[in-house]
Amino acid sequence: MNLQRLSRLDLNLLVALQALLEERSVTRAAERLFVTQPAMSRILQRLRDQLGDPLFTRRGNTLVATPRAEELARHLPQLLDGILAMVALDDFDPATFEGEVAVAIPEFFAFELAPHITERLSRTAPGLTLAISSDTDSSVEEELASGVLDFAIDLDREFGDELVTQPLTQVTPAIWMRSEHPLASKEELKLADLLAYPFVQYYLLIAKRVSASTSARFDRTLAEMGLKRRKALVTNQLMTAMETVQRSNALMVATQYGLSHEREFFSIAQRPFPADLPHQGNIPFVLVQHRRTSHSAVHSWLSAMILQAVKEMDKELAKPW
DNA sequence: TAACTATACGCAAGGTGGGT
DNA sequence: ACCCACCTTGCGTATAGTTA
Numbered sequence: 001m002n003l004q005r006l007s008r009l010d011l012n013l014l015v016a017l018q019a020l021l022e023e024r025s026v027t028r029a030a031e032r033l034f035v036t037q038p039a040m041s042r043i044l045q046r047l048r049d050q051l052g053d054p055l056f057t058r059r060g061n062t063l064v065a066t067p068r069a070e071e072l073a074r075h076l077p078q079l080l081d082g083i084l085a086m087v088a089l090d091d092f093d094p095a096t097f098e099g100e101v102a103v104a105i106p107e108f109f110a111f112e113l114a115p116h117i118t119e120r121l122s123r124t125a126p127g128l129t130l131a132i133s134s135d136t137d138s139s140v141e142e143e144l145a146s147g148v149l150d151f152a153i154d155l156d157r158e159f160g161d162e163l164v165t166q167p168l169t170q171v172t173p174a175i176w177m178r179s180e181h182p183l184a185s186k187e188e189l190k191l192a193d194l195l196a197y198p199f200v201q202y203y204l205l206i207a208k209r210v211s212a213s214t215s216a217r218f219d220r221t222l223a224e225m226g227l228k229r230r231k232a233l234v235t236n237q238l239m240t241a242m243e244t245v246q247r248s249n250a251l252m253v254a255t256q257y258g259l260s261h262e263r264e265f266f267s268i269a270q271r272p273f274p275a276d277l278p279h280q281g282n283i284p285f286v287l288v289q290h291r292r293t294s295h296s297a298v299h300s301w302l303s304a305m306i307l308q309a310v311k312e313m314d315k316e317l318a319k320p321w
Numbered sequence: 322t323a324a325c326t327a328t329a330c331g332c333a334a335g336g337t338g339g340g341t
Numbered sequence: 342a343c344c345c346a347c348c349t350t351g352c353g354t355a356t357a358g359t360t361a
Contacts, residue, residue, distance in 0.1 A: 026326060039352055041327055046351095063326090 013050065016043045018080055020056065021073045024063045092297030094125035101302055104143070104152040104206045107134040107238050108254065109285070113153075116309040128302075135236065140206055144290045150299060151306070154206055156284040163288050166303065168310050170282035172256035173218075174270045178246050184269040191227075191277045198232035200252045202241035218253045221278060242266045 019029035020040075030040035048055055051072075056063035065073065105113065110132050121128055136143050143149040144163055159165060175194060177184055183193055201216060212234050215223075222228055232250050235241050245252045246266045256270065273279045287306055293299040 027324080035351095036353060037326075038328080038354080042351075045327085 013043060013047050014076060015080065016040065017047055017055070017069075017072065018076050020044060020047075020063070021065065021069065021076065024056075024065070026063070092301060094128070094301060096127065097125055097298060098127040099298070100129045100131055101150045101298070102131045102133070102148065103306075104136055104140055104149050104154070105132050105134060106153065106205050107236070108202075108204055109153055110134060111238070112313050113306075113309060116313050117306065120305055120309060124305075125301075128298075134206055136206060140288065144288060147290075150289065150293060151303065152206065152288045153285060153306075154288055156286045159288055162291055164291055164294055165286040165288050166307065168285045168287050168307065169314050170284050172282055173273055173279055174254060174256040175273065176245055176252040176254045176268050176270050177250075178248070179267045179269045181249060181251075181269065183251070183271065189271055189274040191274050194251060194274065194277075195227065195229055198230045198248075198250045200241050200244050200250045201231050201234040202238060202252055202254070203234075203236045204254065207236060216253065225278075242268065 016029065016033060019032045020026070023029045023032060026040045026044060027037045030037045033040070035043075044055065051068065053068040054066055055069040055072075056065055114130075114132060117130060121130065136149070140149065140152045140154055141160060141163065144152060153168060156165065156167070175183075175189070177197075183189060183197070186193065201212075201214070203214065203216070207214070212231050214234065219229065232248075233241070233244055241252060243266070244250055245268060254270070256272070287303055289299060289303065
């Protein structure tokens, strides 16, 4: 965009030009904009200088627009309406809002949350489209800072001063396996039992690209104990992971709740982490946004809505499985 | 003569650039 | 970084010029 040229043009003059075009009179245009008639005359003079066209010629007591002025009259209302709409954005009305909001959510989380959110959106903000992704081109922090993302749902950690977080919920890690898996009915699971089987590493969090060398929290804990698991498959494709767990003896690290319908469909059992594996019982998740958006009406509305939807989702998932 | 536009001039606010 | 003189801009009032 040619900002240098725009900076030389006093955009306020265009407002006066619109008044002149509507009134076809310097005096009446001045009254409309609460300036004196000479002031409006000077404004017209500046418009003539800046646009290099007389814009209006006098015929008796009326102003006759030049072809250039008529041409401007065709485009100006749309332009000024656009500016008005832009500056009025804070008068956020969900019912009439049109636009897209980008949110990064880990897929296993989005799977449960998205239906709750979209159901609410279709009722209260039909013009708002949610763009949910579970992978990013750069880091979550960078994409929130650059505006590529509006929100992210992620593990609670140190995000820096630019980002603000709100607690959402906590997830409990668990081991998933097919229902007929030998470990599914075993009384008390030991870490050694798990390590006897291959693993599907489905990347639970927001990530760039996954590979076998990608260390999950589970891998790091094992490494501290001088242990290692066998990775049969590393994927960021949830359906691929589920299908593989269902049709093999592979295990998968996931969470205690979540994917309730899918687990039923795939006939998958879930067991708690073994007692001899040091682990964090509850892992906190937060809603993250850039400080820049914390006063935006649409962001405030949407974050409140997401918090409410997560609460509703938690209630549903807490039901016995 | 009334109604309108254009111009001259003064004031105030803000910007600019040089000096310290 | 701050000060100060000067310039620019945008407004006002007063008034001249134009036209029906």
